[in-house]
Amino acid sequence: MIYPQNFEQKIGFDQIRQLLQEKCLSPLGEERVADMDFSDRFEVVEERLNQLTEFVRIIQEEESFPDQFFFDVRPSLKRVRIEGLYMDEQELFDLRRSLETIRDIVRFLQRKEEDEESDSPYPNLRKLAGDIAVFPQLITKIDGILNKYGKIKDNASTELARLRRELASTISGISRSLNGILRSAQSEGYVDKDVTPTMRDGRLVIPVAPGLKRKIKGIVHDESASGKTVFIEPAEVVEANNRVRELEGEERREIIRILTEFSNTLRPSIDDILQSYEFLAEIDFIRAKSYFAIQTNGLKPALENEQLLDWTMAVHPLLQLSLAKHGKKVVPLDIELNTKQRILIISGPNAGGKSVCLKTVGLLQYMLQCGMLIPMHERSHAGIFGSIFIDIGDEQSIEDDLSTYSSHLTNMKMMMKGCDERSLILIDEFGGGTEPQIGGAIAEAVLKRFNEKQTFGVITTHYQNLKHFAEDHEGVVNGAMLYDRHVMQALFQLQIGNPGSSFAVEIARKIGLPEDVIADASEIVGSEYISADKYLQDIVRDKRYWEGKRQTIRQREKLMEETIARYEAEVEELHKSRKEIIRQAKDEAQHLLQESNAKIENTIRTIKEAQADKEKTRQVRQELTDFKESVEKRGVKEQEDRVAQQMEKLRRRQERKASSTPTKAGEKKAEAPIKPKVITIKEGSYVKMKGQTTVGEVLEVKGKNATVAFGSIKTTMKLDRLDPTSGTPQKQEIAKSTFVSSQTQDQMYEKKLNFRQDIDVRGMRGEEALQAITYFIDDAILVGMGRVRILHGTGTGILRKLIRQYLETVSGIKSFNDEHVQFGGSGITVVDLA
Template identity: 30%
Template sequence: MNTKTLRKLEYDKIIKLLADHASSPGGRELCLDLVPSSSLPQIEKMQEETAAAFTRIVKKGMLSFSGCYPVEASLKRLEIGASLGSSELLSICKLLEAANRAKTFGRHETPDEEPDCLDEYFAHLEPITPLASDIRRCILEEDVIADEASSNLLKIRRSISQAGDKIHSTLNSMVNGSLRTYLQDSIITMRGDRYCLPVKAEYRSQVKGMIHDQSSTGSTLFIEPMAVVKLNNDLMELYAKEQEEIQVILARLSSEAAEYISEIRNDYTILTELDFIFARGSLALEWNASRPVFNEEGRIHIREGRHPLLDKQKVVPTTIRLGADFDLLIVTGPNTGGKTVSLKTTGLFTLMGQAGLHIPALDRSELGIFHEVYADIGDEQSIEQSLSTFSSHMTNIVSFLERVDERSLVLFDELGAGTDPTEGAALAIAILSSLHKRGIRTMATTHYSELKVFALTTAGVENACCEFDVETLRPTYHLLIGIPGKSNAFAISKKLGLSDAIIEEAKSHLSEQDESFEELLTDLEQSRRTIEQEQNEIRAYKEEIASLKEEIEKKQARLNEQRDRILRQANEKASQILREAKDYADETMKNFRKFGKENVSAAEMEKERERLRKKMEKTNSHLTLEKEKPRRQYKPSDFKLGTSVKVLSMNLTGTVRSLPDSKGVVDVQMGILRSKVPITDLDIIEEAASYTSKQTRKTSSGKMKMGKSLTVSPEINLIGKTTDEAVALLDKYLDDAYLAHINPVRVVHGKGTGALRAAVHNYLKRQKHVKSYRLGAFGEGDAGVTIVEFK
């Protein structure tokens, strides 16, 4: 890819953002060196690695690569037999500890966990734990060697401590004894690793010893008394032995490390590569990006893509198609409408995808693989463009026009601008026509109406525009493919206060063909909005039907389950009754034979018969079905607005929405379902407290009892509910609030994925007693709350 295009499409800014996610110098360097590839296997490999890192970060968190510093210079010194310093050995130790962390992170927690392409990286890591532990045991920090590094070092340092104590003891006796009056201060100091005393200059002859230093004024001499000269010499010898022993320890550790040069070098390479991969995964997580699907036919289908360098709270997702039904897309519309953003998004996503990065768009977005991307995009736009600007653009276009082929993507921003409009339009059409005939995927933005006509009349060329709201004078940034853009100059001018007379005068200067073309564009725009509205309504109806179908299927499944359970229980009960009847019959026959053979009194026989009769009655009582209570017959006057009823034929509860007509039919709202039902198919549900417009009413005891209208809250919380449950609860609550004269009310649905909010808004659209609704402002709950106002 040419560096000029990478800069114009701001690919370098993306790479800098990627490098910020790397935690090692080597990983950051790999990020900064990343360039798009045109090899499909290489691209798919990198995309798979990014996806695997994304999944692992979501499951386990980010893997730290701290301590992974370059050690190649140290390894080369080891190869020639040199001994490393403590800081170099500590760097190798930190690298091995980072490898150990990564090795642990890479292990799967359960045997059935799905393997991924990163397993091979983790499997080849060699932490060399014994070497890392030995270095960490001997070297506490840079230039600090532990006493336990060797027994000899421990012995030497104990001797140093003892020698130091002896020197201090000798000097303390001098400071507190005969030399006290000769000293400037009663302290022991050091000069050049030698213990000395600060002696006044006039008493130099009174203190025997070696002068090592004097103060800046010359009033104080730092003298090493002769009594401690030998002790200081012995101490210096011990310090020298300590350094020799430290070098022996470092040489031993270096020798151990030299045995694993290839493993250490391999660990560093793998860790920097993993850091590079996890930086890509971390960036994808930050952007909520997805893995694109690639093809080699030059098809592009970006589904609701968001330019990553724009504020993600404000950027409007856009859908862009190119290369399937048409290979040339001409985007028109007013300035600041988002044309250049759409152009840059297409080019940047292509570069990012081919560099192994996920793109901030919906799943199943499709990108073609291009060997080159050529872009002619101005760094800044100006109302007055000079000839030099036109020349610079043409120079850039000429530079790549001969090099483009079928595997290239070409992007033009304001093609042909900066010169005479007629000539500029003709030149733009000629350039685009030449690219179109060669089958080169091209996307261009323009103001020229001639290019709109060219797109309308040429096969394989499509118009597009960035939607503009004339009412608010603001662009919506939605890219509408298949519709040419309007300039909206007259509408915008009128909205800004330009007089109708001037506007009509301007229209008179338009040719009849131009005016007809603008009217055609207006009709197309109106038709598009109507179709979009109808499609949204159809989509809502489909979702409602699917929801109802699912609910009915669930109810049918529950009914089938209940039926099977009842039949099973009935069969078991019948079997039990048959067994008991057989037992009764056997017992009766046995008694009959006994009473025939023995002389049993009539009283005893009657007593036994009575016992069996009671037992049979008890059994029969279990088989007797409870008599169904007669259903109350209702009159039309029994049904009021808001009456809670049960629809017998559908086994659903709902609320009366209209008074009975002449045929005794009322509208009943059952959740999201509204239906006309005869009153003969309804049962009124008696509630604990009926609705009343009065605030209070008296009871028989004379006390004031609050009506139900006072128990209705001005807010309902739907968080945690399914969309079906939420709509049913919201329906009942709005009835209560409306009858209780609570206005407005708050519906708390949370932010989440937005599904619950969408279901609430779809329901509110269809309610006739709802005047308006809006999302909460700052301090009211923001997008997690909807404020509903009744008529």
């Protein structure tokens, strides 16, 4: 139920209908827009919104959707139901092209996803096209009658071909005869040299001056408007022209016969064809709504089968389009109605946006339940209401003898009678139009009835008693349209939780009302009221301040948690690197052992084959000894080099992270490696690897080797590869090798705040897209993002395949999958980062 009758006009939906009709391709869609209605059935609304979401994807991602020929031939089809009537050439041509469009649309929607065995990527539109008949035989039959320009073909029938051949031959003979007569007349001087035969009343004639008309025997058919020229049909071609007229009549009768015969063939299928045109009308309607959704950034919120309003960044579409023409933007609306806060009482200054807020709620909810996408953030939730009532504006009527207040009371009576727990009521200036004291009392009593019926609603008011009612009754909540009293300017932002001030004194002072008048008014209303209003303003101001602080703290806490998680991940990576080094060392040792065994066996075999030749045996034993020494040296050196390489990689990675942002002018660069000094290295000493800055502690010294702990990594190294530090290092010095500077942290924080989690590579070439994604993923890993989205579109699937092949090679990626179907499906890849 929608109340009152001019509901659409009050919220501006009549303008929405007009904009939609302008986007339709034919009267087919325009009729659907005119018949568009409000539905309170969740399944119907859900299906309509899904169809729109899919068609928006088609518009944005597909290039081959067939929408060229949307013709409304229903009147012609209904006319030829009568025996003997037929469609003319143009109607038949429109029928052929529109039937082809219907066929191509059905094929498009019923096709399967490329390179996959799944059903159509547009299941809701496919369902809409499921039982729609196409008529390839009719298209073929029309092609046998009409040429590509929509004219009857010469070979449409044998008789028509004969008639047109004879007609062409007769006209050619007439032209030859006329040209001969004209040349003779020109030579005699009866006709000017530049005159040519012309057509009058369908007959070929010669233009002649009136004074010379008797020089040429024939029939005068016409004269020019000035009277200076007469048009004569020579007697020699009269019979031929008569024959042309006869042939043209026969040709027309044959064409009518062909069209009538086709209409007889068409007649049994007219009902099915009309049903197919209803499908074409629905596609035109959906297309218009989709283009409007793209124009206004409309989307489908999370739809719930209950009464709910949980909108984030909702925008009034008409206001958005109007302000966009002047380069301005709408202040978005955040609003929530649920079972605990069903009725929202909005207060605040005049011209502060209360009525716009009310109309935004009414228009967007009505659009949603009419099956339209609405402009708001994708994380919004919306419910379904069984009825919507609105009371806004001045409805006084001279004919019905209704005052402004009487009309408001009439609306209140209808609302109380018709509302229930599934209703949404929208009332502007509740209780206005009469003496404030009794008007506020009646408004409070009506509000009480609404609350008892557990209805939902948005109500604007200036009455203090309604603000107090909201504070004292469960289910009703106060809201305020914010106002900056320092610059005396409305912010057009809704804040739920506290009532708003009217700022009457401040506004009066701003417009220049004398101070003595303001003082008298303050004295009349009482200091208690003025103080309460001031306290209310202070509460709103403080709440805004602390809300901003809370948001800042929340962002910093999130950043700190992500930083801790990143460092923990790096420590884990160090542990894994250490295990990997040990594993590689063991594998190398096993390989050396196998090589040594093979060498020993080969030596024994050589000695046996030499049959105890002393010189040969000594030579083989020397080779074995040399091999043993080389293995020992190589094993130790390779293990040391491998550890050094791993530590060098870890150091360079830390340096890249720290140097990703410029250093302060006053910061010192890392000191150059200190040359080895003759200082004894012993257990407990602090040392550095040559060329490195990482400090480690010596755990044990054995001969020329030392076991050193670098953080959580222990390794054995030659003493000559270590440099002792000068004295015991402070904790701060060790920390500097691990953590970045405060400026780097601030710049990383700023970089993360400005980082966008989405990238759009549609339309790019493969190499160009991969390069953009490479930089994007590197930045995402650098700032510690947990999830990013890559918008590549569906298309042929090649770009999607290239991108995923690249993602498989990136070590910092945990997983990647298609986006949820309602947010883009296979056209978007969601990447979870490690």
